[in-house]
Amino acid sequence: MRAMNAEKQAGPAPSAPRRLAPLDGVRGIAILLVVLSHGWALWPTAGLQNTPVVGLFRAGNLAVTIFFVVGGYLLTRSLLGEVSHTGRLRARTATVRRWARVSAHVYALVAVVLIVHTLDDTDLYDRSNLRQSAVRIVTYTWNWFLRDSPLLARPDLGHLWYVCVYLQVTVLLILVVKLLGRRRVALLALLAGTLVAVTLWRSWVVDQEGLYSALLRTTTRMDGMLWGALAAVAMPWIRHTVRRFAAALMPVALLCLVALMLTTGHDETYFRWQGVLINLAAVAFVVAAVTLPAPTRLTGALSWRPFVVLGNASMAIFVWHYPIFWAVTRHTTSWSWPARTVVALAITAAFVLVAQRLVERPLQTWLAHPRWDRRRAAADVPTSPDAPATPLTPDPTDPTDPTDPTDPTVAPVATAPTDVARG
Template sequence: MNGVNRFSAERFSQLNALRGIAALTVVLNHFTVIDPLRELWRTPLRFVLNGHNAVILFFVISGFVLTLQLTSPEPPGYQDYLVKRVCRIYLPYLAVFGAACAIMLLVYRGPVSWAGVWTNSAWDGRIPVSEVLQHVFFVGVYRAEHIVPVIWTLIYEMRIALFFPLLVMAVRRLRVHHALALAIIASASAYLALLVEGKNPYNANLKVQWELTAHFAGIFVVGTLLALHRARWSAWLQVRGRKALVLGVSLALYFLSQAVLRVAPSGIADFLFDWGVATGAAGMVCVALSSAHITSILAWKPIVFVGMISYSLYLTHTVVLLAVIHAMPAANTAWLALAIAALLVIPVATLVYFAVERPSVAIGRALTLRRVLPVDRDRRRRGESAKEPGNASAVQSPGRR
C-alpha cells in the first residue's frame, strides 16, 4: 500500500471534522463553567464537556499531520516548516489577542456577580504591560487563563514545533514499542520533575510549566507513530469487527479516563488521564481514516464547515463569551447574554477564519514559495513533482484546530 497516496489530502477531511467536533466540546466546556450552566456538570453530559480531552486529540492529530509532511517524498526544509507553523498558529492568535485586549478595555471591567470565578479571573480588567509581553513573546510565568484562556495549548504547540522535526527523525529510527516507551518515560519524568520541585501537578498545564513540554511532546509522538505505521494499522483494521471494537474501546477511554482523577493522587492521575485520552484519541483517528461509514458521517456539510473554521473557533469563542458577559453584567441579563454569546461564536469564528486565519496561511505559503526556483514553482502549480535535487517542496498542511 502506498501510504502517502492512501492518506492523501482528500482523506484529511476526516481529521478536520474531528478537530471541529473537538473544538465544539471546548466551546461547551467554557460555556458550562459559567455559573448558570454549571449544573450540567452534575449530569451525564459531564463526560462530553471536558475540553482537556479535545486538546489531547488536537495534539495527536497535529503529530500525525506534521509527520506526514515531514516524511513526504519532498519534505519542507526546517526554515520553511517553521515559518509555516508560526504563520499558521501564531499570527491568528496575535490578532485575536490584540482584539481581546481592546474589547476588555472598552467593556465593563468590574466583577460580574452572576458569572462565577472563571469569568472574573479571565477578564478582571487588568492588562499589565509585563503580561502583554509574556503573551506576545510566549515567555515568562503565565496566567494562562487570562485574556485568551486557550493560550496554554498554543504555547506548547510552538515549543514542540521547534524540535518536532528532530523528534520525528529519532522516532523513525526506533521500533514502535521502543518509541512509545520513551515517550511515556519522558512524559512520566515531566510529572516527576514537578513533584521533586514541589510544584502542584494539578492543572500544571494551565501554568504552562516547562517540564510538561516533554509530556505533551510524548502525546505528539502518538500521532507520529500513527503516521509512520499507517499502512500496518490500516491493514489490521480491515479484518471484520475490528473497527467497531477499536472504536468502542477508544470512545470509552477518551470519555471515561477522567474518572482516574477522582481516585489517584495528583500528578499520577493527570499522567494516567492524559495517556488514557491519548490512547482513545489514537483509536478514533485510526477508525476515522479507515471506516467508510465514519467517513460518511464526518462528511456531513455542517461538520465539514466547523472543521474548516475549528482553529478560529477555538481561538475566539472565549473572547466572544467573555466580551458579551462583560457587556451585559446585570444579573437579569444572564441568560440573554449566554444566548447571544452562543449565537455569535460561529459567525465570529467564520469572520476570523476568512479575515485572519486564511490570510495568515497564505502569508506562510508566500514566504516559503519565494525560496523555490521558478521552474519548480511552475511544477508545483501544475501539481507535478520536482525532479531537480535540492528543491524541497513544501507540503501544505490540511488545516489545524
C-alpha cells in the same frame, strides 16, 4: 523494511484524497467539546455534576489529546515526506510556516484585546499585567507564565496555553526529524523511549506539584504529539496490517474515546492510565482513518457537513470564543443565561467569519506560493489553492489548506486552580 522502502519510492499515492473529511468531522466535534468545557463562563454549572452528560462539559482534555495526536501525526508525516522527496528538511521554513499559521489569529486577538482594554470601562484588568500577558503570548511562553504567575496572567486568555505547547513541541519534532529523518529505526526508538519517560514524568508531576502545574507544563502535555509522531514514523511497518482491520478499528477507537470522555475529565486521572488510553484510542482512530480502504457508514456520519464546517473553522473558533465569552458575561450580568449564551455564540460566529475572510484566506494564498514547498515548485504546480496539484503530505497547522485535515484548535484548561475545577 521492505514496506518502508516501497513507501519511500512510491511517495504519496496519486489517488489519495486531498482532505480526509472524517478527521475534519472529528475536529468539529472536538471544538464543540471545547466550547462546552468553557461554557461555565456563560451558564450556571450547579447540578451538572449529578447528570449523566457531565462528561460533555468536562471533555476538554480528551479533545486536546485528540488534536495533539492528530497534529503530531500529520506534522511528522509531512516532515518525513519532505525528507523522502528532497533528501533534507528545511527546518527554518517548516518552523516559519507553522508559526505563521498559528500566529495569524493569535496576534489578531492580542491586538483586539489591547484595543478593547483601552476603550471598555468594564475591562478592569491591570494594564501592567496585561502587557506582561501580551508579551508572553506573542513569544509563546504563555503556558509557563500561567504556571508560575497565575495571579498576574489575564484569565480570559488562558486557553492560549495550547498554541504555546503545540509550537514548542513542533520545533522539537522539526529538529529531531532533521537529525534522524533518514534513520527511521533510530527515530522510532528515540520517540518510544521519550514517550515512556514522559508518561512516568506526568504521573510524578501531578503527585508532587499538583494538577494545575501538570496541566500547563510543556513536558506533561507533549505526550499526545509524541504518540502521533510515533505512529507516523511506524506507519511503513504497520500500514498493511492496519488496513485490513481499519473498518473495525475505527468504530472501536471512537467508542473508547466516548467512554473515556464520560469518565475522565479535569482531574488527576488524566495523567494516569486513563490518559494513556485516550492517547492510544486517538492513535488507533487516526491510523484507521488514514488507512481505511473504502468509506463506511461511520466515515459518512463523521463527514456530515456541519461537523466538517466546524472543523475547518476550529482554529478561529478556538482562539476567539473564550475571551468573547468573558467579555459578554462582563456586560450582561443582569441577563438570563440563555440570552447571554445566544449573544455570545452569535458574536463568536461573527468574529470567526470575519477572521476566516481577512486572516485565514490571505495567509493561505501567501503560503500557497511555490517558495514554501520545493516539491510543488519542482513540479511547477499552479499557485492557486483551487488549482489541481500533485497530492502532498498535509500541513497540520493549516485550517484551510485542502491537504490538511487538522489544526491546533483546542485548549480546555482555564487559568486558575478554581477554573480548572470548574472545567
